[in-house]
Amino acid sequence: MAPYESEDSQSAVRRKVTRYAVPVAVVGVAAATIGLVPALADSGDPDLPKITAQELIEKIAASDTEQLSGTVKIHTDLGLPSLGGAASGLTGGDKGSSSADPQAKLTELASGTHTLRVAADGQDRQKLSILDDASEYSLIHNGADVWAYDSASDEAYHAKDTRPAGDRAKKQGREVPVTPKELTDKIIEASGDTTSFTVDGTAQIAGRDAYRLQIKPKQSGSTVGAVTIAVDAKTGTPLKFTLTPASGGAAVVDAGFTKVDFGRPAASTFDFKPSKGTKVTEADEQAARDRQGHGARPDAGQADGVDGLNVIGKGWTSVAELKLPGDSGAAGLASGSAPGGMPADAQKFLDSLGDKVTGKFGSGTVYSTRLVNVLITEDGKVYAGAVTKDALVKAADAG
Template sequence: MAPYESEDSQGAGRRKLARYAVPVAVVGVAAATIGLVPALADSGDPDLPKITARELIEKIAASDTEQLSGTVKIHTDLGLPSLGGATPGLGGRDKGSSSADPREKLTELATGTHTLRVAADGEERQKLSVLDDASEYSVIHDGADVWAYDSASDEAYHAREGARGAGDRAEKGPSGVPATPKQLTDEVLKASGATTSVTVDGTAQIAGRDAYRLRIAPKQSGSTVGAVTVAVDAKTGTPLKFTLTPASGGAAVVDAGFTKVDFARPAASTFDFEPSKGTKVTEADELPAQDRGKAGRAPQDAARLDGLKVLGKGWTSVAELKLPGDSGIGALASGSAPGGMPADAQTFLDSLGDKVTGTFGSGTVYSTRLVNVLITEDGKVYAGAVTKEALVKAADAR
């Protein structure tokens, strides 16, 4: 079937999609990178009426699904080594913060395999629970209140909407990261354009539902993204499964899909939460000012990143920025961090580092299966979902 590649009509579809998008969970996972386990493989190829890519995108945009509940399995394989429980800031959890804070807890979804229970009743009520063998972590959005509860530590986190640190109520919830097939699909469609090929790639059955497969792929060479495949419910237009495969082949980098789904309105009690006696409760507005609103616990130095620029366009765009010479990140990159580098951070960097040279000088490329980052010796950073060669070429062109 011919690709749907009209930028004007795609733009209209994306604007309509954004207008109708309904959050199906209170939180989600960052920067669009998640892949699904073999147990979630498609079962059967249902015989459905023919549909064009344009019609399928419009079907997603027009979807009016506001109520649902179900189970989602997420598997992420970026090829990162274990950091031994350290947060993305490489320093662990700050003193005084809560283990139930979704800005910290949900970073765990960036690696490995996880089972989630999700429920939604319109824009005002959503719930997401991360299920482990012996514990459960839940985030509940009910009107103006956002609660998070970690059963392993018996700690709860509470924020009121509008309070600093409470997070967004729209598609991505308090963590600012997409976690469901719908949210991930919205992000990809909003970012796609003339550099993208969109086709219908057959049919599938997901969680017992007949679905069309929408395939979204870069036209450009040099991207580490092979393709994004979205299974779209044939009846409701709701994305049921999202899979991102790398250009290098092999298992999916990101894959998230429903194993069970029900489009009936969840029971009102689903969104009830009252901390038990003895539960430690952290109020968002009681945290130190410097800790409020920090999504993902990024290092404080991130606020001082200098002159962020985007080079190129589409799937091969590269971000360029300058690290402050006295920043913690800059010190780590140059090997001059006071007191030396934490062992887990050193292991992380050593396992990913690859020395490169060019007209830009010399530096080190840190690689995952999807994203490559070049840190030069003079403190510049180049990052993108592009190959190492494309990254070095972008740096050389500056």
């Protein structure tokens, strides 16, 4: 079917579905995307009434699903080796922090295949569990309380939010988008006149009839080939999200329900009380220890340890530019020498991705994946985006 290209109506729909005010290619979104799947098998192509791309996007925007439970299969194929022990080093993990801390634990979604169990009952009750062969990690948001529990270490992490219920963030306690709905919101919010929307047939996901919305960049230079979203025909809820790279091959990100129920979960689903002997870490106490060990945190509005963010370009070829502080070891990264404090396995991981480049900006190293490329210059600047290496160097020259 023809692409949805009405700019006025598209703009109105984008505003309606906006959940996050961040371009898809900036560092935060790029990092989040790394935290996410190969395509899940569809079980049929149902015969559904015809629908335009505009109508399907409006259907997603109008969806009022607030209660559901189910199982999500998520897989990431960035073409990277397993992060293993390097994950905490690359994401700033602290050896003194709790193993149940969501900021550290959710980085495990950065590679491989994972099975998640999810449940939601409105804005103030959600639960996410990562299921392993012999253990389970759960993140529970229930009113003003956020609990995380790691059964492997028998450790729990607790945070409290005293704001009024209406002011609490829906994904309180975590930043990484892991459900098809969260991923869809990010992509549609960031789309503009640089994007083509089409309806690409139908599918059956988790026993539900669904339409397939296909989103493609119109710009050259993006590493994104297409995003395909399976949308529940009845409720408008995204059931599956697949991101394929422009280079071809397996999907980089594929997250989808294998089971889903739109009934209200039992209230007991969101109950949690640590058992006797469980080590409990309070978020405010850990934050105080972190401040003592690492000094005051940056001002609000700045990313940790970096100067202000600048976005070069727009749409799918947006590139984030930022300046690392002088003591960050950025020059060491670009030259291949390990910065102080970086674990050896993390440095080895980075070295395996490095590719020396030069341009008007000077010289530096590009670290590449199938989706996100990052250029660290020898003078301590960082350029990152879901763009090709050539597009990244061009942006650095322009910056």
